[in-house]
Amino acid sequence: MRLGGFKAALAGALAAALLVPAAAAAYVEGLPDSALGAAPDVRPVFGQPAVPPVPALRDCVPAGYPRADNGRDPRGLDPRSPNPLAGLRFFVDPTEPAFQEYAEAWREGRAERARLLARIAYVPRARWMGRFTRPNMKKKIRDFLECVAAIQPGTVPIIVVMRHQGKQCSDTYDGGGPAEDARTKAWWDDFVEVVGDARVVIGFEPDSIGTIECLAPSRRMARLQLLRYGVQKLSQLPNATVYLEAEAADWQDPELVAEKLRIAGIQYARGFMLNVTHYEWPLNNIRYGWEISRLVGNKPFIINTGSTGRGPYQYYRRVEGRLKRFVTWCNPPRRGLGVPTTADTGFARVDAFVWLDRPGLSDGTCNGGPPVGEWWDERAIDLARRATTWLYYPQRFF
Template sequence: MRWIVRGLVTALLAVGVVIPGSAPTASAATELITNGAFTTNTTGWWGNNVPISLDAGQLKAAVPGATTNPWDALVGQKVPAFPIRQGHKYILAFDARASAARTVQTTVQLNAAPFTGTLNKSFAVTTTKQRFAFGFTGGFETTQAELTFQLGGLAGGAYTFWLDNVSLIDLAGTPAGNPVSQTNGFYVDPKSNPKAWVDANPGTTATTINNALASKPMARWFGGWVPNLSDGIQQYIAPATAAGKLPVLVAYNIPGRDACGGHSSGGAGNVAAYKEWIQTFAAAIGTRPAIVVVEPDSIGDVGCIKTDLERTYRYEMLNFALQAFKDFAPNTWTYADATNKGWGYDIKLPDLADRLNQAGVAKAHGLAANVSNYYLTSETVAFVNDLNTHLATPKPFIIDTSRNGNGPGNEPVDPWCNPRGRKLGSVAQQGGGAEMLLWVKVPGDSDGVCNASTEPAGKFDPNLALMLINS
């Protein structure tokens, strides 16, 4: 639910906006794997009961059938051994595919008996190459660790497994970096919902939507609808990094999501599933620069959560999420949910600040305000500056300007949900009264079946897009 109070007078642009100083450029993390790209050979890699060879710059493993245990057929890197330090943060990432769908395992473990593991993860490969990423914490001290891909013990007979671009990094000592200074402008998503509609529907309307909307930087949202989160993030971030542009992502998968509004309800199945999901999110970004808006509505929704235990879990998950990005994505700036002017003042600012503190806002780089809402930029600047006076340490903030060009609507029912007569706001930029103005909500994506749209939440509606362009 995104609360709007009608009849509020536009606030004057407030002074005292918090703008952080530049953070140091992050140094490279320590790579522990040798020859993970297989450019010319498979040197340093071995197979147990699995012949390996070089195939077009990939490691190719011929996996036999009729094995009993996962480790009866494996490939890995054992020599040279590498160290694992207790408490250090690591990211294992790689590309993999197979000749038939299989669920296999990867481990980081001691390279001799008792083969104790500090990472043991299953992952599902298909005939299409996918990226996988796992963040983990070192569970013991050793100089004799190995990486394995355990491919045996499966039904379905023999198959071929391909592996490429393997990386295992130790993040210890990697300083937090400034993603803005590491990039040159914001990334334009060539596969956004508006762009996909434009490409599929050529014509005058598509040209209008492309020129005014689809060709502009905007965030991409990630939730449980992305089947392989690591690969989805890779597909979005890799071209942004290659172009030197800053991608904006939204993590939107917390259990009990949209507890007040209901149109976007859902989320991970439980606390443990969410923690695994959000840690994978951070690990998939890794050391690349990014902006992440963490769980829009998650702070505002606290008032609609029914039990104290569920509220405790909500705060626990948000704390975990913000810490995960600090641990596994050192060049990412995170922004915690600060609701919007109407909702925030309805909650009362001291109570909103208390919710943010319980959610671990000190771990976030800043606050995200007006996400998916319509309040004018000047109103929102004044609101967040007011909120900052209630926090122990004022936070920089971003404002979602995707649909705030005309301010809030005046619909009699659910005025936050696809109100008529709204307009695009300022395009992505630094400054503007905040740290950044961003299109966080994808303009033209519906809020749900309500008011100006008959499309479900998250689906692109060209009629909404034209309204935002032409109002």
């Protein structure tokens, strides 16, 4: 779809977004019914396979690596090739906190809590891997992939790789310098070795593009060259669909992002991913993605919709006589779950809406949250209560 056709697409999508009661009903109807028994016997939702009794990774019997064949090239480097995600069944992880909490609530007879947590538990979402995947990173990744094949054969795991270092933001911050770059390359090398021929979807290095200006000027090109090395390595994986980080619609101009992507080796990936750590509306990201795509050879993209059901939390403040928009990106209040993971988006060049941000886990110690990546029960329940499938503001927003 050409960029000039966005207004027509926007009008159609807005009309769909206004059907709030129907969308909400669809969300509710996809959830387990209390008459179906204990958690392990709950029927599959959102077209996913049934989930067996809640295991631990150590309980998985090795069964090889994830395999799936939808008749399409998994790498999909040619943007004209068919969507490599279409028709795949994505892994629903019963070892994640959301499913564990859901199963416990179900068994304890806490029906309302179970109903809400099921909205997170049964949606395929990304498993993040990086410097925190330790000790014995290679074994942990191998165990995870074997567990996927053992408990849900035929499904494909979604993995977010985040190994780059971004702890500060200043003109003197070097991101660990060349020594850290070498460690990052070695980590990626090990990751590629372990993944091997497994069928996986990989989101590569969220926030790595958008935070380049947080590095010392002398280190900014080094970041892009580092990412290029990583994308080239991942492109060697025969059954991996790779999407490179490309910020979000409420971040930098698409022309600047496209320039960074070209240097970072976008040609070696299927495409790029948007909104991983943000809450911006999907339709704004679709428009933003189209603008970037046009500048990088029409590469397709995926959009994080895990917590976009109520859009961004924003406010305006007068700065030097002009109103300026501010967005809260870290644990913003009163947000909601968004469109569940699907490769059936209805939009050209949008390969999938994907839950990349792991709803229910904290963004960090901000706005009352626990450390980053920890389960935050109160927030998980609130996100589930406010879940919608809106792509943009409905006529009445509350």
